[in-house]
Amino acid sequence: MPNPRVPRVAFGVTILSGIGLLVVYGTGGQPQLEGLLWFYALAGLGVGIIVGANNYLPNEESEEERHPLASSEEMLAAARADFHRADGGDEALDAERRSLLRLLAGAFAAIGVAVVFPIRSLGPHPSDDLRETDFAKGVRLVTVDGAPVKSGQLGVGELLTVFPEGHTRAGDSPTLLIRYDEEEFLPAGGRASWVTDGMVAYSKICTHAACAVGLYQNVTGLLLCPCHQSTFDVNNACTPTFGPATRPLPQLPIAIDSEGFVVAQSDYPEPVGPGYWDRMNNV
């Protein structure tokens, strides 16, 4: 009877390495150790399969003469006899084979779980974070220093980078507040009430690849993204007029509160920034 020790040990190494990988992932991960465990897991699997196959599968080469396709009664009887012979009727060998197959299944299971486990490394589900910012109805627009912006603070052609009050470090919220030229500005359909006191607010995050759109030519009313030169027309709903961006900069509806400060009417009605895999169809 073939010695089953090598494939048994090999599959055992794979199982233990798979369990080790789970423990390492679960305790925060360690790349070198994970690499070593993957090596042992796959090497054990390979050695176990190769040696096990050599031990338990027939090795002799045989050939037979071409014969009629239908088996004769004698051939069927011989095949049945072969099937039941089980290498001389060695039940111990059968038991070894079954045991080895169970170990092989365990080795595959351990590796399968270890492969699935790194999904945890993708981090928390973003939920609605990609669709929402900290702007909301009545939230004041403030400068990076936290100072609220007053009505009339900007002259024609001037702009300020603003944030929702209390969230000046929020990466999805930088917004350009621009005092536009009333003779040039064309409010987009349905957005006449989104501007106030000669000011309009657009997201500062480029819709191409999320760079900060910070270069403003007040003579032409164009905003330029320095990364790949996308250009947006401030006087025309910030639609892109040049470059790789295909979506206008989202507009934030703004108003003036009872104390004369600029506030948001709501959050952005659409996600800010570039497209992502499940961007809603209507934006």
Ligand code: FES
């Ligand atoms: S990120 Fe603005 S043009 Fe590419």
